[in-house]
Amino acid sequence: MHNKKIGLRIDVDTFRGTKVGVPNLNALFKKYDIKATYYFSVGPDNMGRHLWRMLKPAFAWKMLRTNAAGLYGPEIIFMGTMWPGIQIGKRLGHVIKESFEDGHEIGLHSWDHHRIQAKIDKMSPQQIEAALTKGVNCLTKICGQAPVSSAVPGWRCTDALLIEKAKQPFSYNSDCRGEFIFRPLIDGKALKQVQVPVTMPTYDEVLGRDGVSDDNYNDFMLSQLRPGKLNILTIHAEAEGGKCLEMFEQYILRAQKDGWSFATLGELVKEAGEIPEGKIMQESFPGREGWLGVQGIN
Ligand SMILES: [Zn+2]
Numbered sequence: 001m002h003n004k005k006i007g008l009r010i011d012v013d014t015f016r017g018t019k020v021g022v023p024n025l026n027a028l029f030k031k032y033d034i035k036a037t038y039y040f041s042v043g044p045d046n047m048g049r050h051l052w053r054m055l056k057p058a059f060a061w062k063m064l065r066t067n068a069a070g071l072y073g074p075e076i077i078f079m080g081t082m083w084p085g086i087q088i089g090k091r092l093g094h095v096i097k098e099s100f101e102d103g104h105e106i107g108l109h110s111w112d113h114h115r116i117q118a119k120i121d122k123m124s125p126q127q128i129e130a131a132l133t134k135g136v137n138c139l140t141k142i143c144g145q146a147p148v149s150s151a152v153p154g155w156r157c158t159d160a161l162l163i164e165k166a167k168q169p170f171s172y173n174s175d176c177r178g179e180f181i182f183r184p185l186i187d188g189k190a191l192k193q194v195q196v197p198v199t200m201p202t203y204d205e206v207l208g209r210d211g212v213s214d215d216n217y218n219d220f221m222l223s224q225l226r227p228g229k230l231n232i233l234t235i236h237a238e239a240e241g242g243k244c245l246e247m248f249e250q251y252i253l254r255a256q257k258d259g260w261s262f263a264t265l266g267e268l269v270k271e272a273g274e275i276p277e278g279k280i281m282q283e284s285f286p287g288r289e290g291w292l293g294v295q296g297i298n
Helices: 015-031 047-055 057-066 068-072 074-078 088-101 113-122 125-143 159-165 217-223 239-243 245-257 265-270
Strands: 005-012 037-041 105-110 183-186 232-236 261-263 277-284 291-296
Touching (some): 005 015, 005 265, 015 088, 015 239, 105 113, 105 125, 113 125, 125 159, 232 239, 239 245, 261 265
Parallel strands (some): 005 037, 005 232, 037 105
Antiparallel strands (some): 277 291
16 A cells, blocks of 8 residues: 555754754755654753753653664753744744745644643643644734644554644644554544654664664664554654765665655545554553553554
8 A cells, every 4th residue: 555655754843953953854854855744842941941851851861762862963952941932933934934835844842842741631621622622723813724634743652642732733643652553542533633653763762772873874774664554754854954964865775775754644644544542541652751642553
C-alpha cells in the first residue's frame, strides 16, 4: 500500500527552532522537491523550564547524552524561566505562513509545549480545550485556514486529550508511537480522527545508545525503513534544521537513492485504504522520560 514512502513530520518546539530551523528545512525541501507535515508550537516559548528539569537524574543523563544546549542554542536555558516566554506565533507568523505557501501541511504541536509535556495528565478538560483552541485560532489567523492535523508534545496522549481534539477541525492526528494507521477507540467507540503513529525513533532517543553516534546515525535510521509498511519519521526543527542539517541532507540523498520518496502524513492517510480500530496505551519508551502514547498491538 505505502510502497517506499516516508511520511515526514517536523516538530517545532521553540522560538529558535521556528526562526532558524524552519527556513533551513524549507530550503532543503525545495532543493529535493519534498512536501512534509509541520507541527508548530505557537504560544509562549517556555522550553527553558523544560531544561531546568535537569535537576532530575534521568533527564540530566539525557541532556548530557544529546548535548541539549548544543542542539537548541544557549538561550534556550533562559526561555520562560525569568520572564514570560516569547509568543512564537506572534513574532514568527511569517515563517509559518511561508511553510504553508511552500505547500507543506500545517499542523498544531501546541500552544505551550512545556506545559502540555509536563502537565497534561493534571489538566482539566476545559484547560486542554482552551489550549487547543488558542493554538488552532493562532494558526488559522496566520495561514487563513485551520490546521489539518495535530501532534501532542512528547507523545503525551490521553483519552481526555483525544476527546477534546475531536471537537477541533483536525482531520487526523499523530499522537503516539506505533506501526500502522488506525482509529482510536475510547470507551469502545472509534473516533473519526484517525491516528498516524510515528514508527521510527527520534535523534535524541537513539544518539549515544547502543553504539549510535553521528558517524553511523544515518546507517541506523535507513535500517529502520520497512518497504510496503507505514514509515513515519519525526525530525525536529531544532536538531535536523540546525546542528544536524548536513547529516539530514545526506539521509535524504541516501533514502532517495534507495528508491524512497517523502510525503506529508495526510497523503499517507489518503492512501491507507480500510483503517482498523485500535487502542492507545501509556507506556515507558526507550530514550524518553516518563510515559508515551503507544499503539496497542496484539
Ligand atoms: Zn515537541
